Amino acid sequence: MAADLYGDIEPTPKARWKDYLPGLMVVAAGTLSAAFISDHYGAPLTLMALLIGLALNFLSADARLAPGLAFASRSLLRWGIVLVGVRITFGQIVALGPVALLALLVIVALVMGAGVLAARRLGFGSAFGVLAGGAVAICGASAALALATTLGERRAGQGQLTLVLVGISAMSALALVFYPLIAHVFYLSDLKAGFMLGASIHDVAQTLGAGYAYSRGAGEIAAIVKLTRVALLAPVLALVALAYPAEGARAKGPGLPWFVVGFFVMAAVNSLGVVPFVVTSAAEGAAAAMLACAVTATAIRSPMRQLMEGGPRPLVVIVAATLVALGLALGAALWLIG
Numbered sequence: 001m002a003a004d005l006y007g008d009i010e011p012t013p014k015a016r017w018k019d020y021l022p023g024l025m026v027v028a029a030g031t032l033s034a035a036f037i038s039d040h041y042g043a044p045l046t047l048m049a050l051l052i053g054l055a056l057n058f059l060s061a062d063a064r065l066a067p068g069l070a071f072a073s074r075s076l077l078r079w080g081i082v083l084v085g086v087r088i089t090f091g092q093i094v095a096l097g098p099v100a101l102l103a104l105l106v107i108v109a110l111v112m113g114a115g116v117l118a119a120r121r122l123g124f125g126s127a128f129g130v131l132a133g134g135a136v137a138i139c140g141a142s143a144a145l146a147l148a149t150t151l152g153e154r155r156a157g158q159g160q161l162t163l164v165l166v167g168i169s170a171m172s173a174l175a176l177v178f179y180p181l182i183a184h185v186f187y188l189s190d191l192k193a194g195f196m197l198g199a200s201i202h203d204v205a206q207t208l209g210a211g212y213a214y215s216r217g218a219g220e221i222a223a224i225v226k227l228t229r230v231a232l233l234a235p236v237l238a239l240v241a242l243a244y245p246a247e248g249a250r251a252k253g254p255g256l257p258w259f260v261v262g263f264f265v266m267a268a269v270n271s272l273g274v275v276p277f278v279v280t281s282a283a284e285g286a287a288a289a290m291l292a293c294a295v296t297a298t299a300i301r302s303p304m305r306q307l308m309e310g311g312p313r314p315l316v317v318i319v320a321a322t323l324v325a326l327g328l329a330l331g332a333a334l335w336l337i338g
Contacts, residue, residue: 019064022065023065023070026056028293030296045212050209050296052296053299056299072293079259082263082266083283085267086267086283104199107199108236111133111137112321116129116133118132119317125155127244128314130151130240130243132164134147134240136171139204139233141203143233168202175326180213183218186330195225195337197222197226198222198229199226199325199328199332201226208226209295212291
């Protein structure tokens with residue numbers, strides 16, 4: 001449930017506004033605690049939000065909190081992404097250059113290929129490799145759902161899908177903690193670190209969290225790179241449907257999501273230099289608060305019990321694709337970017 005950007009991993013809870021309050025109050029309390037620790041001890045806000053959310057993971061069993069937690073991990077994440085666009089200019093996007101875009105395309109293709117190879121080696125079908133590798137390569141849990149819909153129930157059953165969702169949640173959480181440390185080990189610049197994080201981390205929330213944990217500049221670059229990967233979901237779904245025509249021909253995946261469009265629209269407006277500083281400052285603060293709340297809610301809702309019960313073999317496919325993505329993104333950042 002880590003980043004249900006398209007709203008297709010689970011239905012939006014039908015609830016009155018009062019039903020959202022318990023979950024949102026828990027998220028607010030956890031995020032404020034994280035902010036207190038961050039302010040007083042200099043720890044990254046998003047990392048503290050993740051750790052506190054994981055400590056509160058037992059609360060996910062309380063059905064009364066479900067509407068508020070779902071709203072925080074989905075809607076606040078989407079609007080936070082849109083507001084991050086206020087920090088971006090088209091000059092930063094252009095600065096990435098065609099080499100970065102080509103590197104992203106190659107990384108996505110090779111990571112999906114690694115997923116297929118690992119799945120076959122472990123006795124799974126190639127469709128499971130496409131499902132796991134595509135989730136790692138593009139945008140985590142939402143990509144897994146879209147790919148599963150395209151592949152069809154016969155090729156990608158609910159059991160396999162659940163394992164992929166659990167594995168993606170676990171790998172994204174680990175990436176949020178350890179990938180910024182890897183970037184520090186290699187003394188990466190903001191541009192290189194932002195590319196590495198944006199090109200390798202699975203879910204959007206964790207990508208932005210890791211980027212801004214490294215530095216503000218790295219967070220901005222990571223947002224651009226990650227949302228470019230999200231935009232690749234539509235053409236990847238079309239290719240998968242061509243490769244698996246029997247069931248995929250009747251499945252339709254999501255197009256470019258509205259929050260990606262909103263992100264680039266905000267970046268375009270900011271590039272014109274017409275946004276007053278006070279508005280930009282307020283939007284930045286709101287974006288940071290929304291993303292921190294989304295990380296807290298995501299950690300609370302992470303299906304840790306399913307992860308422990310699912311068995312290791314399917315997760316090996318996700319781990320293999322994750323390591324390939326990290327290696328390729330780090331290599332590209334070191335030798336191609338900047």
